[in-house]
Amino acid sequence: DLKMIYYVTPTYPRPEQIPELTRLSHTLMHVPRIHWVIADDQPICSETVKTVVRRSGIPFTHISSPKPFQYKSNNFPRGVANRRAAIDWIRQNIHEGILYFGDDDNTIDLQLFEEMRMTKRVSMFPVGLIGGYGVSSPIVKDGKVAGFFDSWPGSRTFPVDMAGFAVNIEFLTSSASMPYIAGHEEDKFLVSLGLKIEDIEPLADNCTKVMVWHTRTVKFKKPTLKVNFDKMNGDQY
Numbered sequence: 304d305l306k307m308i309y310y311v312t313p314t315y316p317r318p319e320q321i322p323e324l325t326r327l328s329h330t331l332m333h334v335p336r337i338h339w340v341i342a343d344d345q346p347i348c349s350e351t352v353k354t355v356v357r358r359s360g361i362p363f364t365h366i367s368s369p370k371p372f373q374y375k376s377n378n379f380p381r382g383v384a385n386r387r388a389a390i391d392w393i394r395q396n397i398h399e400g401i402l403y404f405g406d407d408d409n410t411i412d413l414q415l416f417e418e419m420r421m422t423k424r425v426s427m428f429p430v431g432l433i434g435g436y437g438v439s440s441p442i443v444k445d446g447k448v449a450g451f452f453d454s455w456p457g458s459r460t461f462p463v464d465m466a467g468f469a470v471n472i473e474f475l476t477s478s479a480s481m482p483y484i485a486g487h488e489e490d491k492f493l494v495s496l497g498l499k500i501e502d503i504e505p506l507a508d509n510c511t512k513v514m515v516w517h518t519r520t521v522k523f524k525k526p527t528l529k530v531n532f533d534k535m536n537g538d539q540y
């Protein structure tokens with residue numbers, strides 16, 4: 304029988320949040336055996352988010368874990384408190400299946416779900432529309448990962464994007480952790496699993512196909528109306 308996929312989506316309030324989650328839910332509705340872990344970075348779970356997720360009919364768990372208040376400037380680790388809470392929830396409640404970190408604004412090909420379901424330990428695949436090279440991908444030689452193609456090596460052991468790997472939950476040991484270090488979340492997480500490069504399973508035709516994209520939405524500009532949006536919407540604008 305098909306392994307479950309636990310699709311972990313960190314999310315936060317902003318004008319683009321509901322459209323992003325609506326679109327993502329319409330992708331996930333096509334996927335069998337999926338459980339959506341929707342992880343709010345707020346002190347409480349957003350009712351608006353819950354409404355969108357519930358309407359999709361996808362089995363889900365909604366958790367919240369506020370980001371530490373000091374992370375409000377520009378270059379801060381995005382979506383870490385909530386991903387960490389999701390990792391904890393999975394470790395405490397789930398014993399088999401596949402973990403995937405899918406941001407609320409990414410775009411994913413349905414075919415990739417069928418491939419990542421086969422992950423034995425950690426699988427990897429290219430991510431499109433990212434960094435200075437336009438793609439971030441493992442380099443595969445004779446069916447094995449031999450190195451990485453990424454515009455920002457950053458002295459990382461595994462220079463990959465959050466959307467570029469899936470993990471078998473049986474491989475998610477108690478040492479698994481994600482740090483609050485911008486740019487190093489993926490690498491430090493994979494290292495914390497005790498991953499070795501020779502154990503990586505390349506997917507997407509030996510990493511020759513892009514099946515997930517790091518799409519980003521242009522920030523909505525505050526409308527020039529004579530109403531005080533800041534007052535109406537807290538710090539959403």
Ligand code: UDP
Nearest residue numbers: 312313314315344381382385406407408519
């Ligand atoms: N995110 C979050 N809290 C924040 C900023 C971002 O939970 O304060 C989430 C966001 O919803 C997304 C992921 O973290 O799912 C990555 O953030 P973003 O897309 O803004 O980063 P980028 O892809 O531009 O690096």
Ligand code: MN
Nearest residue numbers: 406408518519
């Ligand atoms: Mn993004």
